[in-house]
Amino acid sequence: PTNHHWHQSSATPEQTPPRSQTLCTRREAYERAFPLYKQPVEVGCFSLDSQRRFFNDSRQMRYYVEPDRSPNFDLSDGYRGRYVKRDENVKEKLDHILRWIVANRSKLKSKLSPDASCPLDFDFVTWRGHLTKLLTTPYETREGWLLAVTRFNDTLYISEVETEAARRERENRPERNQEMMYWGYKFEQYMCADKTYSEPDPSGVVNTNEAFCTVVQTRLTDHKLLFSGEVDCRDKDPDAPPPPACYVELKTSAEICTPKQRSNFHRFKLLKWWAQSFLPGVPRVVAGFRDHDGIVVSVETFQISKISQLIKNEYNCWKPTVCMNFCCDFLSFVKREATEDNPSVVYLFSWEPHKDVTYSVHRDSQYSFLPDWYIKEMTC
Numbered sequence: 001p002t003n004h005h006w007h008q009s010s011a012t013p014e015q016t017p018p019r020s021q022t023l024c025t026r027r028e029a030y031e032r033a034f035p036l037y038k039q040p041v042e043v044g045c046f047s048l049d050s051q052r053r054f055f056n057d058s059r060q061m062r063y064y065v066e067p068d069r070s071p072n073f074d075l076s077d078g079y080r081g082r083y084v085k086r087d088e089n090v091k092e093k094l095d096h097i098l099r100w101i102v103a104n105r106s107k108l109k110s111k112l113s114p115d116a117s118c119p120l121d122f123d124f125v126t127w128r129g130h131l132t133k134l135l136t137t138p139y140e141t142r143e144g145w146l147l148a149v150t151r152f153n154d155t156l157y158i159s160e161v162e163t164e165a166a167r168r169e170r171e172n173r174p175e176r177n178q179e180m181m182y183w184g185y186k187f188e189q190y191m192c193a194d195k196t197y198s199e200p201d202p203s204g205v206v207n208t209n210e211a212f213c214t215v216v217q218t219r220l221t222d223h224k225l226l227f228s229g230e231v232d233c234r235d236k237d238p239d240a241p242p243p244p245a246c247y248v249e250l251k252t253s254a255e256i257c258t259p260k261q262r263s264n265f266h267r268f269k270l271l272k273w274w275a276q277s278f279l280p281g282v283p284r285v286v287a288g289f290r291d292h293d294g295i296v297v298s299v300e301t302f303q304i305s306k307i308s309q310l311i312k313n314e315y316n317c318w319k320p321t322v323c324m325n326f327c328c329d330f331l332s333f334v335k336r337e338a339t340e341d342n343p344s345v346v347y348l349f350s351w352e353p354h355k356d357v358t359y360s361v362h363r364d365s366q367y368s369f370l371p372d373w374y375i376k377e378m379t380c
């Protein structure tokens, strides 16, 4: 062995790569064993009423009613005249979840003592929808995202910020798209009853302020998560399993007429549907397939646990393990970089398709999102 050989095998300071301040989003980087994801447990729920007021209960829960196989629902019915639309200019950030935490803090265990709720025993608090965006990032080619993160009492709060592109798209939404957004809510009205013993009422008003949200806790490898997601309805059978296993997600989608349409459905739609329902442990999606005029021509149930099998014949298709590993590595990246524990500091994580995730730091800025009432309540 020569000196030359010996030199090559020794670690020198310049051979240690610096920790990157960015995170790669390429699929190939996340092809490894499926990470530990504990079965999500519902720890509570809340409701938002027709005026978007918060209630710490399940008053907005609805019940799934099995439809005809070819039901002929008209999804445009009521669009002009029986539609109350939520004001999308109001940014609620994490406020409803934070209200739920304050109302239920005595039920939540603390990191320090099992008797206190301060500090919270969670690494991350966020909306399910934000985690869905993370899961689908390695496969997303159109829309980027901005996620604001604040570390407070050693919990990392993640709240989405609307991108400029998303705001422009929302403000210039064509009339046809507005109507198609209504279709999803109208489908819910055809499929859900307010009581276990009642029938759906398609003659009523569709009000998108109303919501029933589940709050679940789970763990992704070493990340303890608390998140909330909107739930469309539940199985009304009193012998159905407890939440979230009794929950049903409702979707509408264009009817599938060609092999190309089927392939696109598998590659794009089923990815989003899988990611959204897998996270809170919702076991099934009931899909209404509609024609161009918004008439539901068929209804089909998809078991979330069977979706990865369904897509396996698709060439170069998405993989659940890539989604979960990317999310896990993103959360590790956030833990490592968002170090200052301060409710008025925001680490703004930013991603555009075909790029790495980057971030910037903002003090007492427009991005701060933890309300004073929450900080006051949780400062022990």
Ligand code: 0WD
Pocket (backbone or CB within 6 Å): 086, 091, 092, 093, 096, 127, 128, 129, 130, 132, 160, 161, 162, 184, 211, 228, 229, 230, 231, 250, 251, 276
């Ligand atoms: O501040 C924000 N940027 C967001 C707030 C973005 C997304 C949601 N929210 C809030 C709202 O308070 C809403 O009540 O999240 C709640 C729903 O949370 P989630 O379950 O985490 O959101 P997501 O999984 O993206 O959407 C679930 C359902 C949607 O159903 P479909 O079948 O289309 O996925 O919630 C509805 C919609 O019906 N929804 C929203 N409701 C209110 N505000 C929003 C929204 N921004 N986005 C989707």
Ligand code: CA
Pocket (backbone or CB within 6 Å): 232, 249, 250, 251
């Ligand atoms: Ca839905």
